[in-house]
Amino acid sequence: MIRFVSFASILLLWAALAQLSDPRHLxxxxxxxxxIFSEAxxxxxxxxxxxxxxxVAASFAIAMGLGSALGYLMGRCRIADDILDPWLVVLLNVPxxxxxxxxxxxxxxxxxxxxxxxxxxxLPGAMVLAREGARAQDPALDEMAQAFRVSRRARLxxxxxxxxAPYLAASARSGLALVWKIVLIVELLGRPNGVxxxxxxxxxxxxxxxxxxxxxxxxxIMLAIEVLLAQPLExxxxxxxxxxxxxxx
Numbered sequence: 001m002i003r004f005v006s007f008a009s010i011l012l013l014w015a016a017l018a019q020l021s022d023p024r025h026l027x028x029x030x031x032x033x034x035x036i037f038s039e040a041x042x043x044x045x046x047x048x049x050x051x052x053x054x055x056v057a058a059s060f061a062i063a064m065g066l067g068s069a070l071g072y073l074m075g076r077c078r079i080a081d082d083i084l085d086p087w088l089v090v091l092l093n094v095p096x097x098x099x100x101x102x103x104x105x106x107x108x109x110x111x112x113x114x115x116x117x118x119x120x121x122x123l124p125g126a127m128v129l130a131r132e133g134a135r136a137q138d139p140a141l142d143e144m145a146q147a148f149r150v151s152r153r154a155r156l157x158x159x160x161x162x163x164x165a166p167y168l169a170a171s172a173r174s175g176l177a178l179v180w181k182i183v184l185i186v187e188l189l190g191r192p193n194g195v196x197x198x199x200x201x202x203x204x205x206x207x208x209x210x211x212x213x214x215x216x217x218x219x220x221i222m223l224a225i226e227v228l229l230a231q232p233l234e235x236x237x238x239x240x241x242x243x244x245x246x247x248x249x
Contacts, residue, residue, distance in 0.1 A: 027209045035213035044198075048214060049221065051194040052183055055111075059118035060179045066119075067126025068168060074127065075134020084127075091124040096182050100189060109190040118182045125178065126171045133167030169234040176230060180222050 011029055018028035039045035074081040074088075100117045107113035187196025195218045202211035 024206070024208065027212065031209050032212045032216065035209040036217060039210075039213055045214065045217065048193060048195050048198050049218060051191075052180075052187065052196065052218060053221070055115055055118065055183050055186070055194065056176075056180050058115045059122065059183065060176060062115070062119040063122035063179070064126050064168075064172060064175060067123045068130040068171070070123075071127035071130025071132075072134045072164070075131040075137075081131070088124050088127055091120065092128070096121045096185065100182075100186055104190045111191075114183075114186045114191055118179055118186055121182050122175045122179050125175055129167045129171040130164070133164040136167075137163045173226070173230050173234065176222070176225070180218075184218075 015028050018026050023031070036045065070084060074084050099120055103113040103117035103120070107116065183194075184196035184199065187194035188200040189196075191197055195214050198214040199211055202208070202214070
């Protein structure tokens with residue numbers, strides 16, 4: 001109920017400000033809704049959303065998979081940490097825009113460059129959290145698993161993953177928020193489709209109705225993913241960790 005009231009207050013504030021402003025500078029909710037339905041009927045909205053969500057999913061999967069593996073390796077192996085840490089520091093401090101432009105210059109204006117640039121911007125964050133999770137693991141549990149000759153699969157299931165789970169969940173939530181924002185920049189700079197491309201087109205036409213008609217549905221989808229998938233998954237991970245702890249005890 002509180003969330004509904006908060007959402008309604010945002011719409012009312014938007015409508016009030018639109019009444020006081022030039023429609024070209026701030027269109028109201030109804031004109032934007034009309035534009036959304038118009039783009040949806042033509043199919044352009046769904047094509048743009050589909051292209052962008054595909055890039056978000058691909059970039060997120062690559063960054064989380066590779067970043068978590070490298071981060072865990074750095075947390076468990078001193079040599080790997082010494083070798084990869086300078087690269088990690090560089091990636092953490094290079095601006096996202098620089099990475100995107102370099103990817104397009106070196107690899108061309110293609111899909112691989114777009115997805116790779118987004119994944120590379122998310123990669124260091126995943127590495128940092130996975131490394132911290134690996135370092136925080138209880139060495140006594142590893143020694144106990146070795147003493148009882150626990151299989152690698154069982155050790156991964158009952159010892160490693162429950163301890164890494166909070167770090168991976170935090171990495172996933174923060175990473176998703178970062179990835180979808182960078183995807184829009186990648187599309188704006190060098191892709192012929194997607195929400196970012198449409199926003200760039202709307203900017204060139206100075207059509208704020210069109211801009212909001214593509215931005216708001218995409219934001220709504222990402223919020224739905226956060227509320228319906230990311231948050232429940234994080235709660236499930238917390239319960240799984242507690243269950244695994246009880247199982248070990």
